[in-house]
Amino acid sequence: MRLFEYEAREVVKRAGIPVTDYGFTTDPAEAAQIAQRIGGPTVIKSQVLSGGRMKAGGVKFADTPEQAEAYAKDILALEIGGHTPRGVLVDPKAEVEQEYYAGVVWDGTRKQPVMIFSPVGGIDIEQVAEEQPEKVGRRHFSNILPLSDFQAKEVIASTGVTGSALNRLVPIVTRLAKLFVDNDMVLAEINPLGRLADGSFVALDAHMDMENEARGRHRKLLADLGVGEEETRQAREATPFELAGEEVDATDHRGVAGNVTEFDGNLGLVIGAGGGSLTLFDAVRAHGGDPANYCEIGGNPSVAKACGLAKLVLGKPGVDKIAVMMSIVSNTRVDIVARGVIKACVELGYDPAEKIAIFRIPGAWEEEGFKILEKYGVDYADRSVSLNEAARRAVEKIQGAPA
Amino acid sequence: MSILIDADTTFIVQGITGREAVNLTRECLDYGAGAKVVGGVTPGRLGRDVHGVPVFDTVAQAVEHHGSPIYGSVVTVPPAFTKDAVFEAIENGVQLIVIVTERIPRRDVAEMVELANLRGARIIGPNCLGIIVPDVIKMGGIGGPAKNASQAYTPGPIGVISRSGGMTTEMSSTLSAAGLGQSTAVSIGGDAIIGQTYAELMPLFEADEQTQGIVIYTEPGGRMEAELASWVTENNSRLPIVAFMAGRFMDEMPGMSFGHAGTIVEGKEDTAGEKIARLAQAGITVAERIEDIPQMIGEKIAQGSAR
Amino acid sequence: MRADGMFIAVEVDDQAAADTALARKLTEACPVDIYAQRDDGALQIVEQNLDECVLCRLCLDASPDGAVKVIKLYDDGAVL
Numbered sequence: 001m002r003l004f005e006y007e008a009r010e011v012v013k014r015a016g017i018p019v020t021d022y023g024f025t026t027d028p029a030e031a032a033q034i035a036q037r038i039g040g041p042t043v044i045k046s047q048v049l050s051g052g053r054m055k056a057g058g059v060k061f062a063d064t065p066e067q068a069e070a071y072a073k074d075i076l077a078l079e080i081g082g083h084t085p086r087g088v089l090v091d092p093k094a095e096v097e098q099e100y101y102a103g104v105v106w107d108g109t110r111k112q113p114v115m116i117f118s119p120v121g122g123i124d125i126e127q128v129a130e131e132q133p134e135k136v137g138r139r140h141f142s143n144i145l146p147l148s149d150f151q152a153k154e155v156i157a158s159t160g161v162t163g164s165a166l167n168r169l170v171p172i173v174t175r176l177a178k179l180f181v182d183n184d185m186v187l188a189e190i191n192p193l194g195r196l197a198d199g200s201f202v203a204l205d206a207h208m209d210m211e212n213e214a215r216g217r218h219r220k221l222l223a224d225l226g227v228g229e230e231e232t233r234q235a236r237e238a239t240p241f242e243l244a245g246e247e248v249d250a251t252d253h254r255g256v257a258g259n260v261t262e263f264d265g266n267l268g269l270v271i272g273a274g275g276g277s278l279t280l281f282d283a284v285r286a287h288g289g290d291p292a293n294y295c296e297i298g299g300n301p302s303v304a305k306a307c308g309l310a311k312l313v314l315g316k317p318g319v320d321k322i323a324v325m326m327s328i329v330s331n332t333r334v335d336i337v338a339r340g341v342i343k344a345c346v347e348l349g350y351d352p353a354e355k356i357a358i359f360r361i362p363g364a365w366e367e368e369g370f371k372i373l374e375k376y377g378v379d380y381a382d383r384s385v386s387l388n389e390a391a392r393r394a395v396e397k398i399q400g401a402p403a
Numbered sequence: 404m405s406i407l408i409d410a411d412t413t414f415i416v417q418g419i420t421g422r423e424a425v426n427l428t429r430e431c432l433d434y435g436a437g438a439k440v441v442g443g444v445t446p447g448r449l450g451r452d453v454h455g456v457p458v459f460d461t462v463a464q465a466v467e468h469h470g471s472p473i474y475g476s477v478v479t480v481p482p483a484f485t486k487d488a489v490f491e492a493i494e495n496g497v498q499l500i501v502i503v504t505e506r507i508p509r510r511d512v513a514e515m516v517e518l519a520n521l522r523g524a525r526i527i528g529p530n531c532l533g534i535i536v537p538d539v540i541k542m543g544g545i546g547g548p549a550k551n552a553s554q555a556y557t558p559g560p561i562g563v564i565s566r567s568g569g570m571t572t573e574m575s576s577t578l579s580a581a582g583l584g585q586s587t588a589v590s591i592g593g594d595a596i597i598g599q600t601y602a603e604l605m606p607l608f609e610a611d612e613q614t615q616g617i618v619i620y621t622e623p624g625g626r627m628e629a630e631l632a633s634w635v636t637e638n639n640s641r642l643p644i645v646a647f648m649a650g651r652f653m654d655e656m657p658g659m660s661f662g663h664a665g666t667i668v669e670g671k672e673d674t675a676g677e678k679i680a681r682l683a684q685a686g687i688t689v690a691e692r693i694e695d696i697p698q699m700i701g702e703k704i705a706q707g708s709a710r
Numbered sequence: 711m712r713a714d715g716m717f718i719a720v721e722v723d724d725q726a727a728a729d730t731a732l733a734r735k736l737t738e739a740c741p742v743d744i745y746a747q748r749d750d751g752a753l754q755i756v757e758q759n760l761d762e763c764v765l766c767r768l769c770l771d772a773s774p775d776g777a778v779k780v781i782k783l784y785d786d787g788a789v790l
């Protein structure tokens with residue numbers, strides 16, 4: 001879950017890394033007041049979960065409080081990358097002598113976090129890595145041995161930085177690494193990290209991404225930052241259809257059914273499991289199908305949940321039929337899903353044989369499942385019909401053969 | 404032969420009294436020659452039994468009761484307790500740990516893996532269904548009840564490695580139907596950081612005489628496929644490989660996550676398109692459809708050259 | 711077609727239904743809460759849970775032979 005800059009900077013500050021004395025606001029008049037308090041030139045920065053704000057006009061330099069107010073007004077109204085800003089940051093303009101980069105990410109291959117440091121900051125680190133690889137230092141550190149300053153010193157020194165800058169940078173990079181670990185981040189980045197005329201350093205932008213699975217152990221921090229439990233911060237906000245899906249999934253604790261993603265096609269999908277859904281979605285599209293949704297059934301959901309999911313998809317405008325398909329199941333039961341989707345049709349007043357274009361779920365309890373499908377005249381397939389072939393049949397039935 | 408486990412492998416189930424664990428224990432006892440499940444651990448439940456398997460409070464008690472070292476453990480405890488359970492297993496001499504639990508934060512996984520490396524133990528998962536040696540033994544929920552597992556898995560020359568538990572069975576079933584059995588199938592887990600990647604299992608399959616070819620299931624997210632591509636090139640692997648890539652549609656939707664936690668794309672190299680290119684460069688055939696896999700791997704084996 | 715209980719029906723003979731000890735056993739045994747106890751302790755069938763039946767036979771094992779019948783409506787009324 002990505003944090004806004006004003007939240008990320010607060011995390012940085014709490015970790016003991018110097019930041020400027022900024023203020024956050026959603027109101028242009030208050031932006032002027034903050035600029036007044038700061039008393040000098042300021043930088044007005046859009047608080048939006050999208051990179052490249054400067055290029056998009058979301059970062060502006062103001063000389064006076066009046067200018068700060070005017071820029072704040074413009075920036076608050078400016079959409080960047082499809083997102084409306086949450087507010088603006090009014091930041092004292094620092095007299096920066098040089099911009100540096102410091103970051104920590106996971107390396108899934110080494111299975112350790114890696115510190116990344118560069119004396120070339122303010123631009124995308126991937127670009128620096130390509131153009132001046134000798135200016136980018138990397139160093140892994142242990143997950144279980146204590147984190148120590150020398151590790152930060154090594155990575156900084158490896159980029160040619162020495163003198164007092166090196167000594168002043170070491171605690172900052174160490175604290176960033178510690179912050180990354182302590183807060184279960186998957187990315188913690190300060191860019192730029194500015195060196196001022198007096199040789200001190202200050203974080204001028206921070207990018208933090210906390211692992212979703214770990215949110216539960218940082219409730220206090222998230223509450224302090226004002227991050228709501230319901231905020232997912234996905235690439236786009238959840239649609240009403242998706243929220244309704246979450247409700248279906250919350251009906252009981254058995255299995256998963258309902259975590260839908262909305263698409264704008266007419267082919268209703270009741271699919272699973274994790275890998276099966278990815279495979280099926282690709283296959284439907286490869287056959288020219290236009291899905292109305294993505295979803296994943298798994299972990300042996302209740303009949304009620306499977307029913308709720310099927311009803312939700314059947315009720316989506318434009319959807320006439322659903323395709324019920326999964327990779328071979330061993331935990332989820334064929335008969336339970338069959339009961340659920342048939343029940344959905346019947347309760348909505350439809351004929352299951354009409355509404356279910358194809359049912360392809362082989363595996364656990366398939367004999368019982370197939371008996372049920374047989375009884376209601378639903379077209380079903382066993383494991384001898386591939387996922388791809390099932391998807392092809394579904395597309396053909398629902399959208400007609402490709403022209 | 405097989406990799407990782409065989410008919411003699413002993414293991415325990417940590418969290419054995421949970422609903423899923425009870426089923427999993429039954430399945431393992433019933434499959435093949437019957438797994439040697441020598442104990443279960445649920446703190447506070449000492450003295451109970453699950454399908455005849457004695458339950459202990461600690462792993463140490465299970466080891467003491469068994470009277471000699473226990474080779475493996477299947478861990479099915481809630482995410483908040485998994486790290487401690489795995490540390491407990493490792494510190495009590497367990498060599499092979501299958502972590503079934505989903506939604507464990509990466510930091511915990513990384514800590515477990517690092518301790519395992521220090522102690523010479525191996526972790527499979529998390530978020531996986533385990534390991535199966537067809538007709539011999541299964542360790543974990545892979546393939547489901549013994550009857551269902553026997554329907555999908557048959558003994559033979561193909562090593563299967565998959566980031567999706569369900570797709571391990573789907574692909575093995577397709578191979579079996581075409582007369583190509585499996586030496587060992589491993590569900591390695593769907594998370595961003597896992598105990599054993601494709602490249603880390605390759606040396607075991609490489610050393611296994613029964614294995615003549617490898618079939619893998621892959622997804623967007625992570626560098627695991629790139630790691631495999633370098634491994635086969637650098638080690639001049641004898642084994643031909645066919646890969647299936649699911650989730651190609653995700654390339655058009657940056658920032659959205661689908662499927663397993665590990666599919667989140669965090670860099671340019673993580674996309675399906677980029678991975679397919681890298682695998683192909685290393686001489687790994689990338690199948691468009693699962694039903695094409697048996698013929699592809701069959702032909703590669705018949706040609707007798709890996710790349 | 712019935713909108714609820716389309717797939718499974720449960721029949722309990724009158725004598726067994728009045729047996730509070732058996733009612734408690736059934737309530738504990740069924741993993742999907744198809745059996746419950748009324749205030750007076752007698753057995754009650756929870757209609758809206760019937761279709762969740764996982765055919766596990768635990769209720770049959772917990773009761774005297776023939777006292778409880780689990781019926782598969784989709785299988786021409788076959789008895790579990």
Ligand SMILES: Nc1ncnc2c1ncn2[C@@H]1O[C@H](COP(=O)(O)OP(=O)(O)OP(=O)(O)O)[C@@H](O)[C@H]1O
Pocket residue numbers: 020043045050051052053054055059091092093094095096099122123191192204205
């Ligand atoms: N307080 C400040 N004082 C001086 N210069 C600043 C200050 N804040 C930002 N800048 C300058 O503005 C540039 C852009 O700011 P910033 O890094 O926050 O946005 P961005 O890089 O455009 O957006 P993003 O990081 O979201 O891609 C910085 O590289 C830095 O040169």
Ligand code: SF4
Pocket residue numbers: 720739740741742743744762763764765766767768769770780
């Ligand atoms: S068979 Fe099992 S699920 Fe069905 S009613 Fe009996 S105890 Fe409940």
Ligand SMILES: [Mg+2]
Pocket residue numbers: 122191192205
């Ligand atoms: Mg920046």
